[in-house]
Amino acid sequence: MMRKPVVGISYKTYVNTVDKATELVKALAEVTTNEKDVEKFVFPSLGVIYPVAQALKGSEIAFGAQNISPYENGAYTGEVSIESIIDLGGTHVEIGHAERQRIFHETLDMIHLKTKLTLEKGMTPVLCIGEGVRLDNRAERKQELKKQILASFGEVNEALIEKVILAYEPVWAIGKAEAADAAYVHQTHELIREIVKESYSTELAESVRIIYGGSVSKDNVYEITSHDDVDGVFIGRFGHDPANYKQILDTVKQVKLKG
């Protein structure tokens, strides 16, 4: 089955002013004019999501939130509601990033509620999964990822899950000079597809997009994406420069759409 390749980028909390954030996304929009073959999304720093939404209007780049409240609305001081993201025209929601789990103590229960809410609202969750330390033992790695996947979806209906993008981010490879080595990434993507097949269905396993994140750069993206089970990448720091972003995007197109 042909799965649409994906290139996402998160600005985490690196680019936080209106001028800088809009300048950056406009530059990304410029280098992706008329590019329709790859699904592209940006997660701006939450405080500048409104101007970024405005700046991306009419572009080929989707946007969304790096995090949302697990509850739609109500007495939840300090949270950002999915209602606002929808109202702004957002389509994607990042859920369960390693930094949210480690620094902000986000639990699998929270991740489940956010995933469920996002799917019920018809949006695309970019659900982050990944082991904390390198696990060379295949079975151990599979067990850990399976636990995270099953807990995140819980009782959510398989028909809804189809929309998800699974972002495999080995925690030990985030924010580093180098990504996880390609062989390890490829093997893990195979494992994740196996988990989806065994836990849900062959159909879902064949249609779900699984992307890799963790120190992706223009130099390692070719090798990382050179495997059928890798549907794209989730970029952090090395995509801040629009020229690098463009090179990463072009490489993904070259690798994934060559046929």
Ligand SMILES: O=C[C@H](O)COP(=O)(O)O
């Ligand atoms: O959200 C993106 C990932 O955490 C990767 O970030 P990084 O490329 O800066 O390691």
